[in-house]
Amino acid sequence: MKLIIIFLNKIEYLDDLLSAFLEIGVPGATVLDSVGMGHIVSHDIPIFAGLRDFFAGSSPTNKTILIATQKDMISKIDEVLKDITGYHQKTGIAKMISVPVDNLFGFEK
């Protein structure tokens, strides 16, 4: 079992992504509102206000998508994310990581 974490900067892709996940058999995901560190640092901590240009790519509204899934779904999810966002070709759109899951509690058998 794996936990896939997708950091979606271009949130306009969210609806298409979730629809596509349903199509490929992802039964559920958790979508969190998130904010890039650069945005918080440069807008909420005055001493870093001069770095706003440096952190310009740091979006004020990201989505973080969490998906607990079988290992064989990783490549499918990557394909879908790639098709919809083109995130392999260009930075700043999305990032995806997967990490091992040791235990599962509260999931359907």
Next chain:
Amino acid sequence: MRISQYLDKDCLKIPLQKHKKYEVIEELLDLIAQKYPEVDKKESIQTLMDREKIETTAIGNYVAIPHARMKSIQKVYFAFGIPEKSVDFEALDKKPVNLVFLLLCPEKKVNTQIGLLARLSRILHDKKLRKKLTKCKNSQNVIDVFTEYENKHFS
């Protein structure tokens, strides 16, 4: 990244003679410009003022860190001073400032600037450190205080 490694005895002044925000910034800049003639004072002051216009660099708790990133310099320049009287730096907490750090960084060394600002603003939350600094009578005291503090808190 240690603050103490950037401290230059000739760029530390106690007390500063000026009493107004922009004059204090200029007085600190003079220390750097006198020792390092490669630093363009006119460009530096303009860049520092431009930065102040974005938002005050007075971080609260009587501390200000005016800073700028410049294309024309190749290394970090750092100055520090304690004004004779507290200075109104338009701080968000409305408190006057009595510890002023001035930082000039090369345009390309953004990470160094971020690291130094982060380190400085974080350690200056420590009331004991601020108290020790305000009691400094000369440049060597300042270097000793930072060296001792960083040896104790950072490996």
